[in-house]
């Protein structure tokens with residue numbers, strides 16, 4: 035018997051049987067499913083045919099397996115006309131003949147053909163352009179985009195599309211050209227539309243904000259702050275594209291900023307308000323191209339000039355403790371959370387320390403008392419060896 039089971043003929047038969055069963059069952063599922071998708075315009079009359087051939091017998095239509103249909107008419111040849119179809123008219127439609135046999139089913143999706151797009155482009159350095167777009171009118175339907183880009187008098191080049199995030203990227207645009215044009219064609223099952231946008235790259239050039247800002251005190255200088263930062267990581271390193279930086283600072287709580295412009299990545303403030311925490315922000319711009327844009331400001335950074343007295347106790351002033359870390363005030367980093375965490379840790383530390391102090395004091399006092407008694411007993415033993423011994427023993431008990 036095992037010989038028979040493992041014989042090639044038998045295996046082939048088993049394989050064939052399982053294969054035909056599987057294909058049979060998947061065919062079964064396939065006929066149950068709605069494989070056709072039909073697209074229609076919202077707020078229009080949408081006609082669904084009951085299969086390809088003309089049908090004379092009366093038919094019954096179902097929507098999402100329910101006999102309740104949106105506002106409609108059924109034509110004499112069995113077609114269903116949905117009147118002024120809205121979103122709820124989407125779904126699966128099936129038509130049956132009068133003996134209950136399924137003739138056809140179709141999935142209906144409703145939306146709008148593409149309209150013009152609103153396009154905006156970001157230029158974070160001289161070798162990269164990212165354009166993103168939004169639909170003026172929502173189409174509600176999946177779309178494809180074909181985007182291309184060119185400088186005046188040059189060839190169209192593809193702009194590489196990311197459909198999910200609705201943007202496209204161009205590397206190494208011809209930056210020396212004054213004008214550039216982006217062309218995006220949006221296509222869905224109801225139509226297609228091409229939008230053109232024309233712009234000047236050198237006016238759109240806008241670096242990302244500087245990074246790693248630090249605000250430091252200098253020992254012995256109560257009015258001095260040293261502010262430094264890194265150029266944005268998306269800006270090329272080197273002297274080819276110099277940046278101009280704009281620094282602003284003010285004592286925490288003041289309305290008025292003091293400002294410094296610098297082409298270095300560090301400035302020294304000599305007029306800080308002694309003893310006060312200061313807020314600091316930095317932004318950057320291409321130093322050569324005066325038509326380009328300033329970056330956004332960095333998040334707020336904090337620092338306090340050196341002071342003769344000791345640094346404040348972090349427990350008494352958690353805000354100051356936090357600002358001493360010169361952490362940016364951004365929600366992304368959640369400095370508040372870490373502050374409260376630190377507060378919690380400090381509280382725990384204090385509790386532990388006080389607890390150990392109490393324990394230590396108790397133990398020490400106990401030892402001291404025992405030692406004292408021992409001494410007194412020794413004393414007594416020496417002085418009143420004969421009479422006092424019993425009494426001292428009783429005391430110690």
Ligand SMILES: *[C@@H]1O[C@H](CO)[C@@H](O)[C@H](O)[C@H]1NC(C)=O
Pocket residue numbers: 066067068069098099125126141
């Ligand atoms: C419509 O048909 C598809 C494919 O058979 C199915 O996945 C879907 O659940 C159906 N929708 C409704 C609302 O019946």
Ligand SMILES: *[C@@H]1O[C@H](CO)[C@@H](O)[C@H](O)[C@H]1NC(C)=O
Pocket residue numbers: 078079117118
């Ligand atoms: C939709 O059909 C109804 C009834 O046949 C008709 O009155 C109406 O004008 C049609 N609407 C459109 C937009 O074609």
Ligand SMILES: *[C@@H]1O[C@H](CO)[C@@H](O)[C@H](O)[C@H]1NC(C)=O
Pocket residue numbers: 098121122123124125126
């Ligand atoms: C039918 O199902 C589709 C999803 O397949 C849904 O969008 C639509 O609202 C449903 N309509 C009704 C009337 O149940």
Ligand SMILES: *[C@@H]1O[C@H](CO)[C@@H](O)[C@H](O)[C@H]1NC(C)=O
Pocket residue numbers: 180181182
């Ligand atoms: C996109 O447009 C370009 C230029 O018109 C064309 O050559 C290319 O075939 C299009 N690509 C797609 C996927 O439609």
Ligand SMILES: *[C@@H]1O[C@H](CO)[C@@H](O)[C@H](O)[C@H]1NC(C)=O
Pocket residue numbers: 158159160161162267268269270271
């Ligand atoms: C320009 O910016 C893009 C996007 O941030 C970045 O991927 C690219 O590396 C940058 N180019 C240079 C030369 O820094």
